[in-house]
Amino acid sequence: MATTSEKLNRRSFLKVSALAGGGLLLSFNWLSGCKPKELEKLGLPKEWFGLNGYIKIGKNGLITIMSPNPEGGQNVKTSMPLIVAEELDADWKNVVVEQAPLDTDNFTRQFIGGSQAIRIGWIPLRTAGATARALLVAAAAQTWNVPANEITTSAGILEHKASGKKANYGEMGSLAATLEIPKEVELKEISEFNLIGKSHKNVESKNIVTGKPLFGIDYKKEGMLIAMIIHPPAHGLRLKSFDASQAITMSGIRDIFQIKSHQDDYERTFFDTTSFTDLVAIVGKSTWEVMNAKKAVKVEWEEFSTYDENRDWFGRKEVRTIPKGLENHDLQTQKMTAASKNAQTVRKDGNPEAAFATAAKIIERTYHGPFLAHNCMEPMNFFAHVQGDQVDCAGPLQKPELTEQALSARLGLPLENINIEMTRLGGGYGRRSYAHWLIEAAVISQKVNAPIKLIYTREDDMTGGIYRPMYQATYRAALDKDNNLIGFHVNAGGLVEPPLYANRFPAGAVDNYLAEEWIVPSNITVGSFRAPRSNFIAAAEQSFLDEIAEAVNKDPIEFRLSLLEKAKNNPVGDRNDYDPERYAGVLNLVKEKSNWDQKTEGISRGVSAYFCHNSYAAQVLDLKIENSQVKIEKVTQAIDCGILINPDASKNLCEGAVVDAVGTAMFGELKFISGAPDRSNFDQYRMIRLKEAPKEIETHFVASQVDPTGLGEPAYPPVFAALANALYQATGKRFYNQPFIHDLNGLA
Amino acid sequence: MAQFNLNINGKTQQVDVDPSTPLLWVLRDHLDLVGTKFGCGIAQCGACTIHLNGTAVRSCQLPVSATEGAQITTIEGLSENGDHPVQQAWMEHDVPQCGYCQAGQIMTAAALLQQNPNPSDEEIENAMNGNICRCGTYLRIKAAVKTAAQKL
Numbered sequence: 001m002a003t004t005s006e007k008l009n010r011r012s013f014l015k016v017s018a019l020a021g022g023g024l025l026l027s028f029n030w031l032s033g034c035k036p037k038e039l040e041k042l043g044l045p046k047e048w049f050g051l052n053g054y055i056k057i058g059k060n061g062l063i064t065i066m067s068p069n070p071e072g073g074q075n076v077k078t079s080m081p082l083i084v085a086e087e088l089d090a091d092w093k094n095v096v097v098e099q100a101p102l103d104t105d106n107f108t109r110q111f112i113g114g115s116q117a118i119r120i121g122w123i124p125l126r127t128a129g130a131t132a133r134a135l136l137v138a139a140a141a142q143t144w145n146v147p148a149n150e151i152t153t154s155a156g157i158l159e160h161k162a163s164g165k166k167a168n169y170g171e172m173g174s175l176a177a178t179l180e181i182p183k184e185v186e187l188k189e190i191s192e193f194n195l196i197g198k199s200h201k202n203v204e205s206k207n208i209v210t211g212k213p214l215f216g217i218d219y220k221k222e223g224m225l226i227a228m229i230i231h232p233p234a235h236g237l238r239l240k241s242f243d244a245s246q247a248i249t250m251s252g253i254r255d256i257f258q259i260k261s262h263q264d265d266y267e268r269t270f271f272d273t274t275s276f277t278d279l280v281a282i283v284g285k286s287t288w289e290v291m292n293a294k295k296a297v298k299v300e301w302e303e304f305s306t307y308d309e310n311r312d313w314f315g316r317k318e319v320r321t322i323p324k325g326l327e328n329h330d331l332q333t334q335k336m337t338a339a340s341k342n343a344q345t346v347r348k349d350g351n352p353e354a355a356f357a358t359a360a361k362i363i364e365r366t367y368h369g370p371f372l373a374h375n376c377m378e379p380m381n382f383f384a385h386v387q388g389d390q391v392d393c394a395g396p397l398q399k400p401e402l403t404e405q406a407l408s409a410r411l412g413l414p415l416e417n418i419n420i421e422m423t424r425l426g427g428g429y430g431r432r433s434y435a436h437w438l439i440e441a442a443v444i445s446q447k448v449n450a451p452i453k454l455i456y457t458r459e460d461d462m463t464g465g466i467y468r469p470m471y472q473a474t475y476r477a478a479l480d481k482d483n484n485l486i487g488f489h490v491n492a493g494g495l496v497e498p499p500l501y502a503n504r505f506p507a508g509a510v511d512n513y514l515a516e517e518w519i520v521p522s523n524i525t526v527g528s529f530r531a532p533r534s535n536f537i538a539a540a541e542q543s544f545l546d547e548i549a550e551a552v553n554k555d556p557i558e559f560r561l562s563l564l565e566k567a568k569n570n571p572v573g574d575r576n577d578y579d580p581e582r583y584a585g586v587l588n589l590v591k592e593k594s595n596w597d598q599k600t601e602g603i604s605r606g607v608s609a610y611f612c613h614n615s616y617a618a619q620v621l622d623l624k625i626e627n628s629q630v631k632i633e634k635v636t637q638a639i640d641c642g643i644l645i646n647p648d649a650s651k652n653l654c655e656g657a658v659v660d661a662v663g664t665a666m667f668g669e670l671k672f673i674s675g676a677p678d679r680s681n682f683d684q685y686r687m688i689r690l691k692e693a694p695k696e697i698e699t700h701f702v703a704s705q706v707d708p709t710g711l712g713e714p715a716y717p718p719v720f721a722a723l724a725n726a727l728y729q730a731t732g733k734r735f736y737n738q739p740f741i742h743d744l745n746g747l748a
Numbered sequence: 749m750a751q752f753n754l755n756i757n758g759k760t761q762q763v764d765v766d767p768s769t770p771l772l773w774v775l776r777d778h779l780d781l782v783g784t785k786f787g788c789g790i791a792q793c794g795a796c797t798i799h800l801n802g803t804a805v806r807s808c809q810l811p812v813s814a815t816e817g818a819q820i821t822t823i824e825g826l827s828e829n830g831d832h833p834v835q836q837a838w839m840e841h842d843v844p845q846c847g848y849c850q851a852g853q854i855m856t857a858a859a860l861l862q863q864n865p866n867p868s869d870e871e872i873e874n875a876m877n878g879n880i881c882r883c884g885t886y887l888r889i890k891a892a893v894k895t896a897a898q899k900l
Contacts (some may be wrong), residue, residue: 087896150889168763208847208850209771209823209839210830211782211856215785217785263870286777288765288770292766376846377785377795377846377848378785378787378846424847427848429847585784652885656845659884659886660882679792682790687882688884689886690876690879690881691874691877693884
């Protein structure tokens with residue numbers, strides 16, 4: 001397997017600060033969940049020594065490693081501390097992992113999003129481990145009066161072979177914590193890794209399988225009340241008035257009132273999206289009582305007029321006009337078709353107009369993707385307690401740092417008065433980046449002057465107004481008389497964001513290339529959804545390439561490889577943002593592992609590959625149609641994410657991406673009728689279930705020495721097209737519209 | 749409001765709640781047994797699965813008034829030390845991603861194996877089909893049920 005190799009920058013400058021020592025934050029119960037084998041592990045130490053923001057050494061040798069980022073199933077709570085432990089030379093079975101709170105002094109980018117945690121954390125996490133190790137070595141050198149470079153470390157033990165001296169880390173922790181932090185440390189060579197690259201179980205497994213309170217919705221504080229909200233039933237509506245005269249008399253109800261999550265003139269940043277700022281809040285003693293009272297509140301809604309929203313999107317100031325009206329699916333589709341005729345050129349190479357004018361054959365296809373709801377299994381929720389000018393919050397969210405800023409603006413309190421504790425997320429997929437519910441919870445707590453936990457019902461959640469945009473893309477290919485691809489044109493847009501990445505493959509592989517995009521304004525609010533934009537455009541592009549390959553009588557893998565060969569040897573333009581060699585690498589690997597050249601009677605196969613979020617993925621999907629049911633027999637996938645940190649957990653994540661994508665491609669959709677989503681719970685919104693999942697998924701990783709990149713998203717986008725292309729082989733019909741279930745009905 | 753004496757995880761617990769309160773909210777709000785999860789509230793996702801006299805049921809649709817006298821088991825009471833064969837198999841296969849649905853999955857699997865210690869692939873699929881896993885860990889769930897069956 002051809003892989004590129006990058007030399008690590010082994011000198012790493014430090015930006016770590018000392019942590020106040022002491023502070024026992026763990027319970028025994030929690031601790032018992034972290035290790036598989038009870039007998040081998042150490043008990044709790046009498047004293048902890050903080051070596052930096054990530055690491056505390058217990059007097060007995062037990063080590064606490066902080067996991068900086070929120071955990072929502074990506075397994076960073078295991079893999080990030082594992083990277084620290086590698087450079088620390090810690091004994092993994094005597095490491096306990098603790099979730100760090102939001103702490104912008106000690107940690108950077110405490111986000112879930114963009115599959116970036118491992119990529120961006122790679123050097124800082126290793127540096128934190130190496131620094132702590134250097135301090136322990138220095139402490140031992142001083143204690144034993146021997147040169148530091150003669151001391152070796154292994155599995156939490158310091159050793160000076162010449163003098164026969166040995167100590168565990170805990171014995172040196174006290175002195176190490178007082179020493180000056182070195183300005184530079186050596187990082188290990190890849191060949192020296194002991195922990196990275198070997199499978200380690202999820203540190204939270206035992207707590208999950210025994211039902212421990214890990215999630216935001218499980219959070220509880222003394223005197224806590226339960227809160228729920230009522231939001232408008234449709235986009236285009238706002239709260240006019242409400243009558244809670246009956247509801248307020250109901251059992252357990254404390255208060256019912258109106259709240260405003262953002263002031264009208266608030267300048268919104270990227271993740272401040274929320275459709276419904278004026279809400280009715282119901283607060284009471286228990287969830288069931290609040291749910292019942294919620295139904296008894298009579299609310300009147302009114303249509304709002306077109307208004308302007310002030311935005312500051314990563315420094316780009318703009319005023320966005322939000323149109324009035326109760327939108328319908330059919331009209332939205334018509335508007336998209338109209339908008340596509342008035343698109344903006346994003347990239348142009350060569351002379352695409354001439355290529356299409358002289359083409360012997362032109363293929364043109366249009367693809368559609370619906371709005372999607374994220375449907376995290378844990379409905380949106382957050383705990384908040386506002387006491388005077390002090391705010392304590394806890395719950396699941398993806399971008400705590402940004403949400404804290406929004407909350408600070410809303411309450412008019414400085415950031416240092418706000419504490420955000422991060423609980424485990426019962427799924428995120430982008431939805432928990434838009435943490436308007438945290439603001440709502442804090443405003444409610446402030447009003448009732450009590451700790452509250454805000455909980456959305458499933459219906460509140462699904463109709464809550466953050467969706468994957470509705471997309472459309474038209475692709476055109478120009479072929480000459482010898483079936484060479486001489487022109488390529490993509491025109492893509494969405495309501496209200498476009499899905500296009502103009503500099504991705506096949507840009508750079510075709511001499512005459514045109515990429516255009518457009519948007520349709522709307523009052524429907526959209527947001528990031530697992531592999532934003534890629535989750536649609538990969539499906540369209542990779543289905544279209546399959547059709548071109550067929551038109552030019554080439555094997556679909558060979559056709560892609562020939563384009564990648566051109567992009568590598570003779571690239572068009574200098575803005576291509578992919579590595580053709582690594583792209584070809586996953587295609588070659590999946591070809592080999594799936595025995596692509598070997599046909600099986602009754603099995604239809606489709607292939608697809610994509611690059612996003614810095615990692616490469618390719619899949620071959622095998623299916624058959626039996627009794628009018630699609631049965632996915634096997635998915636073989638090849639992934640290149642650089643150095644693999646925790647192989648089995650990585651596999652799990654990529655398997656999940658396949659299942660999630662198959663389900664979304666087959667069943668996922670949400671439409672708007674008079675501004676209201678047509679689905680509000682799982683009886684209407686079809687989710688993939690065990691019987692519909694592929695029977696087998698085989699995941700292969702490219703062996704690599706390149707710095708690691710992320711895995712939460714990259715395996716997801718290509719699956720859609722692998723499925724569409726396999727369905728074509730089985731049915732003779734191309735699948736242009738998601739979800740595929742509609743076009744399958746009657747065919748299969 | 750009415751008083752109910754409930755037999756939960758082998759212990760008798762008294763609660764004073766509205767008789768229509770689903771057992772899910774009695775467990776979560778009144779007894780601090782939050783391992784049983786709220787997912788949909790309409791018995792479609794399986795996150796709230798518990799055992800009622802050994803049978804897997806959806807606690808979000810089960811009024812507390814219908815549970816008096818029955819033996820209720822939640823994820824917290826499935827085993828004393830978290831070492832029920834199904835829990836062990838879940839850890840062995842490192843099944844969870846976000847983990848939110850897994851208590852419900854485990855309770856469904858444990859009830860299946862209680863009634864049918866050697867289920868076929870099809871029987872596993874039928875039994876587990878009512879539990880949604882949004883992260884898509886279905887293949888590991890299936891493999892873990894098979895492993896647990898061997899251990900029982």
